[in-house]
Amino acid sequence: MTSNDLGEFLRAHRARLRPGDVGLASYGARRVAGLRREEVAVLAGMNSDYYARLEQGRERSPSPQILESISSALRMDDEARAHMFRLAGTAPDAERPQPRESVSPALRQLLDGYSTAAAFVLNPANDFLASNALADALFSPFEAMDNMARMTFLDPAARSFFTQWGRAAEAVVAGLRHATGLDPHYRRLHDLVASLSQESEEFAALWSSHTVHGKSHAGKELLHPDVGHLALTYQTFDVRGAPGQQLVIYHAAPGSPGAQALSLLGSLHATQRQDTAPEQ
Numbered sequence: 001m002t003s004n005d006l007g008e009f010l011r012a013h014r015a016r017l018r019p020g021d022v023g024l025a026s027y028g029a030r031r032v033a034g035l036r037r038e039e040v041a042v043l044a045g046m047n048s049d050y051y052a053r054l055e056q057g058r059e060r061s062p063s064p065q066i067l068e069s070i071s072s073a074l075r076m077d078d079e080a081r082a083h084m085f086r087l088a089g090t091a092p093d094a095e096r097p098q099p100r101e102s103v104s105p106a107l108r109q110l111l112d113g114y115s116t117a118a119a120f121v122l123n124p125a126n127d128f129l130a131s132n133a134l135a136d137a138l139f140s141p142f143e144a145m146d147n148m149a150r151m152t153f154l155d156p157a158a159r160s161f162f163t164q165w166g167r168a169a170e171a172v173v174a175g176l177r178h179a180t181g182l183d184p185h186y187r188r189l190h191d192l193v194a195s196l197s198q199e200s201e202e203f204a205a206l207w208s209s210h211t212v213h214g215k216s217h218a219g220k221e222l223l224h225p226d227v228g229h230l231a232l233t234y235q236t237f238d239v240r241g242a243p244g245q246q247l248v249i250y251h252a253a254p255g256s257p258g259a260q261a262l263s264l265l266g267s268l269h270a271t272q273r274q275d276t277a278p279e280q
Helices: 005-015 037-044 048-056 064-073 078-087 105-113 133-138 148-154 165-182 187-199 201-208 257-276
Strands: 118-122 128-131 217-224 228-238 246-251
Touching: 005 037, 005 048, 005 078, 037 048, 037 064, 064 078, 105 118, 105 128, 105 246, 118 133, 133 257, 148 165, 148 187, 148 201, 165 187, 165 201, 187 201, 228 257
Parallel strands: none
Antiparallel strands: 118 128, 118 246, 217 228, 228 246
16 A cells, blocks of 8 residues: 555546546546546535545545535545545444345355365354354254353353363453444344343353453364364455454364364264265
8 A cells, every 4th residue: 555545546536537527527638537626626625725635635534424425526435435445544423234134145155165164154143154064963962053141141052062161261352342343234143242241141241341352263172972072263354345253163183183073073073974874
C-alpha cells in the first residue's frame, strides 16, 4: 500500500464518471477525464476544499457519514464502498450482510475429500452447518453435534473430551466475543450469548472478562472414549463467498499416534454405521 491509497482510490472512481452519469451539466474544457473535485463535493454535500484534502492525503480521518456521502456521489457498488471504508480505517454504519446458514455443494464435497482429517463448517455463533464422517465420529461422545459453544459448556461429555477444558472454554468464549465485533447485528449470535449466560455461570463469568481473539490454528488435546488420547492440530479458514462461515480442520501429523487414532476412529465409525444401516 502507498501513503495515500484512499486518495488514489477516490481519484480513480472520480475519473470513471461523466457529468451526465450523475445528472450534472457539463461546462468548460476538462483537462482530465471524469468529474471535477468540486462536482464530487457538491454531489456529496461537503466543502470542496475538504474533499480535495481527502484526495491529496492531507485529511486522513473522514467520518463514516462523510464516506457514505462520497460512496453515493461516486456511485460505488457494495464492494467498492466496503473497500473505501477499509482504506479509511473505519467501518460502515450499515449492517454487514448476515452470515449464510447453508453450505454450498462444492464445500460439502470438499469436506468429504478430507478422509484423514475431521472437517466441519461453523457459522459465527458456532453452529455446525456441515461436517464430514470423521468429524461426526470425533464428536460422537456428545449428545448432539449442534453448537460448539453449547456442547462445551452444557454437555457433560465436554469435561472429559477436552482434556484441558478450561482452555477450550476460554477459546470458545473469546472467539464468540471476536465474532460479535465482526457481526454486531447477527441476531443468532446475540441469542446464543444470552441463553448461555443464563444457563452457565462459567460462561457468564468468561463472557464478562471481554477477552477477544479469533484463532486460526492451535493444538487440541482430546480424549475420545473409543480410541483414547488424541493430540491434534486445528486450522481455521474463512470461506470466501459465504460471509461468516469458517472451515475448521482437525488433523494430525502423518504417522503420528494422533493420525493412527483418527484412522482407527474413522474405521470404527464406518463399521458402526454399516451395522446399524437398515437392510435393503
